[in-house]
Amino acid sequence: MKRSVFTALLGLLMSGCAGGGDTPEDTLRIGTIFSTTGPAASAGISSLEAATLAVEEINATGGVLGRPLELINRDDRNDPDRGRAAAQALVELQVPVIIGALTSEATLAASEVSRDAQVVLLSxxxxxxxxxxxxxxxxLFRTCPSDILQSRLVAQRAMAKSFRRVAVIHVPGAYGTGFASAFEADFTALGGTVTGLAEYVEGQTSYMDLLTEVYTGNPEAIVLAGYPVEAxxxxxxxxxxxxxxxTFWFFTDALEDPEFITAVGASGFTFAHEGTGPAATNTAPYRAFQTAYRNKYGKESILPIDTTAYDAIYLAALALEAAGQPEGSSVREHLTAVSRDGTPYGPTEYRQAVEALRAGQDINFEGASGPVDLDANGDVVSPYHVWRISGGRLEILEPSVNP
Incomplete structure (x- = not known):
């Protein structure tokens, strides 16, 4: 998507979501931290679209605690310091829940603020x-799976393809460094050798020297964990x-993005490669989400994080209903409970789920991304799919793989 389209879409979204103007006293605010500018803008805008759709659906069925939701986004430009400042700005607006941030580094920074303010942060x-x-x-909670699972899966698939010498190129920060370290441990445990962990410098116009260094180790395959621009x-x-x-290339979930395809060029992906990402489930909630998204935006939702952003809004709304008040500490106590071990309800059954909560019943939210069963650490466990780029489009090779 071109920058001019980003700008136009951003203006449309932020006119209804940015906050800062007059807000009716009965409106219940939820914050989001999505990068709508900067290197992760395409993913951030897509997540904001999905979250906005969820808010509109919830409001159409009566809102939360009898009040309409208002979504307030703060753009962190994929920067940890801005993520921390965005969280502080939202805390000052007294939101009980913040959805975000987009990237792990920014989420960790934002969590320092949300923790001290006793506000739930749900990435x-x-x-x-x-x-x-x-x-x-x-x-701190999240509706996407941990890279502990993804690194294990990539290591398993590399071994299954008879690769024994693999290098890793990764973005700096919690996401890239964490994935690289986990992959090295997993691949080594399986009998493989990691020939090098190469951290790239962001914002460079050439990575020829980096690749030259990587190839001194004679890898049979390379794992690339990064974001679309530099990757x-x-x-x-x-x-x-x-x-x-x-060389065979393995791509991680952040590269399952049309911006990556466009930047490389549709005809460029003739080399051997595959990617991994959270699996898209072919369930009734997923199909309903796709229909609603297409009807609202005139296009398909193609990023897995769209569904997890959509589900995060619904989980937050149901936790607020279960808490009975817009207090972060109360939401924290109910967020896991509404995600598991009760009667299943999907997004289209939101009003029925609310009625069940008010009747003192346990509910189990089943989202567009699949079961969103939060564990004691605030994590979810979900399968991955395996993809490649063919003819300028993402193609799913295996729809559901458990590491």
């Missing part, structure tokens, strides 16, 4: 394993100077 896309053990006092430059440099090496 729909931050997968770094360090979030599981973060010092968050129980206020696409790495692949373009590979195509221009290293294609003769015939």
């Amino acid at each position: 729909s896309s931050s997968t770094a394993s360090v979030l599981t053990t973060a010092a968050d006092n129980g206020y 696409s430059q790495i692949i373009r440099d590979y195509l221009s100077s290293f294609l003769v090496r015939g």
Whole structure:
């Protein structure tokens, strides 16, 4: 998607979601931290679209605690310091729940603020394993699976393809470093050798020197854990100077993004590769989400994090209903409970789920992304799918794989 389209869409979304104007006293605010500018803008805008859709659906059925929801987004530009500032701005608006941030580094920074303010922070896309053990006092949750699962799956698939020497190129920060370390441990345990862990510098116009260094270890395959802008430059440099090496590439979930395809070029993905990402479930809630998203935005939702952002809004709304008040500490106590061990309800059954809660019954929210069963660490466990890029489009090779 081109920058001009980003700008136009951003203006449309933020006119209804940004806050800062007059807000009716009976409106219940929920905060989001999605990058709508910067290197992760395409994913952030897509997540904001999905969250906005969920809010509109909930409001159409009566809102939360008898009040309409208002979504207030703060753009962190995929930057941890901005993520911390965004969380502080939302806390000052007295929101009981914040959905976000988009990336793990920004989420960790934001969690320092939300923890101290006793506000729930529910990320729909931050997968770094360090979030599981973060010092968050129980206020940090996520609707996407941890990279502990993804690293294990990639290691298993590399071994199954008879690769014994694999290098990792990764983005700096919690996401890239955490994934690289976990993959090294998993692949080594299976009998493989990691020939190098190469951290790239963001914002470079060439990664030829990095690739030259990586190839000194003679890897049979390379795992690339990063974001579309720099990852696409790495692949373009590979195509221009290293294609003769015939390397197999593994891509992680953050590269399951049309921006990655566009930046490399649709005709560029003729080399051997595959990617992994949270599996899209072909369930009634998923199909209903796709229909509603298409009707609202005139396009298909193609990013897995769209469904997890959508589900995060519904989980937060149901936890608020269960709490009976818009207090972060009360929401924290009910968020896990509404996600599991009760009567199943999907997004289209939101009003019935609310009635069940008010009748003192246990509910189990089943989302568009699948079961969203939060564990004691605030994590979910879900299968992955395996994808590749063919003819300029994402193609699912295996729809559901459990590490």
